[in-house]
Amino acid sequence: QVQLVESGGGSVQPGGSLRLSCAASGNIRSIYNMGWKRQAPGNQRDMVATITSDGRTNYADFVKGRFTVSRDNAKNMVYLQMNSLKLEDTAVYYCYVDLGYSDHWGKGTLVTVSS
Numbered sequence: 001q002v003q004l005v006e007s008g009g010g011s012v013q014p015g016g017s018l019r020l021s022c023a024a025s026g027n028i029r030s031i032y033n034m035g036w037k038r039q040a041p042g043n044q045r046d047m048v049a050t051i052t053s054d055g056r057t058n059y060a061d062f063v064k065g066r067f068t069v070s071r072d073n074a075k076n077m078v079y080l081q082m083n084s085l086k087l088e089d090t091a092v093y094y095c096y097v098d099l100g101y102s103d104h105w106g107k108g109t110l111v112t113v114s115s
Helices: none
Strands: 002-007 010-012 018-026 034-039 046-051 057-059 067-072 077-082 091-098 103-105 109-113
Touching: 002 091, 002 103, 018 034, 018 091, 018 109, 034 067, 034 077, 046 067, 046 077, 057 067, 077 091
Parallel strands: 010 109
Antiparallel strands: 002 018, 018 077, 034 046, 034 091, 046 057, 067 077, 091 103, 091 109
């Protein structure tokens, strides 16, 4: 069993910032990729950012320059610093971990950007 718990979502005005955190626990030997996806109402789940075990990052074009993904391997945690938030960033954000033999997802945390 692997559990992922996201935190840090909430409501913010356009231009504001939020920091999401995700803690992975359970039967984990090693984590390869970690990252975040998001899903807005009526939309598919889109990749937002990923980070490899050695710290290489990849971002969706729509968040480049605004979001930063990071991880703490000792704590099995992944973070998403979101700056300059826009109305269209409103979505449920899901963290995930790739254990090499299986992927696991959190239940999501809602981010609402509104004026």
